[in-house]
Amino acid sequence: xxxxxxxxxxxxxxxxxxxIPTGETVLLSGQxxxxxxxxxxxxxxxxxxxxxxxxxxxxxxxxxxxxAEATGLDQISDxxxxxxxxxxxxxxxxxxxx
Numbered sequence: 001x002x003x004x005x006x007x008x009x010x011x012x013x014x015x016x017x018x019x020i021p022t023g024e025t026v027l028l029s030g031q032x033x034x035x036x037x038x039x040x041x042x043x044x045x046x047x048x049x050x051x052x053x054x055x056x057x058x059x060x061x062x063x064x065x066x067x068a069e070a071t072g073l074d075q076i077s078d079x080x081x082x083x084x085x086x087x088x089x090x091x092x093x094x095x096x097x098x
Contacts, residue, residue: 006030 006028008016017038020026026038041048068074 001025001027003027003029006035 002020002024004016004020004026007030009028017026023040023042025040027034028036028038039048039052065074
């Protein structure tokens with residue numbers, strides 16, 4: 001994977017990508033660090049989109065796990081989770097009935 005600055009990509013556009021081998025993913029980075037991936041598409045666009053969405057979902061899940069660990073929420077028991085769910089369902093039922 002190659003890295004290109006956001007500034008270079010904005011100013012030079014496609015010319016900034018000319019040195020990148022065909023098919024290679026590009027990481028665009030700004031002053032705050034990595035910002036975007038440019039992912040080449042081959043063949044079936046629908047399948048490529050599905051794979052990209054799967055990768056994004058996995059990344060989101062990893063981030064959720066990181067946050068849960070940092071806040072201690074990864075230590076919650078199944079019983080505590082079920083209790084929370086029951087509380088929300090009961091509150092929702094009361095709103096609909098009232």
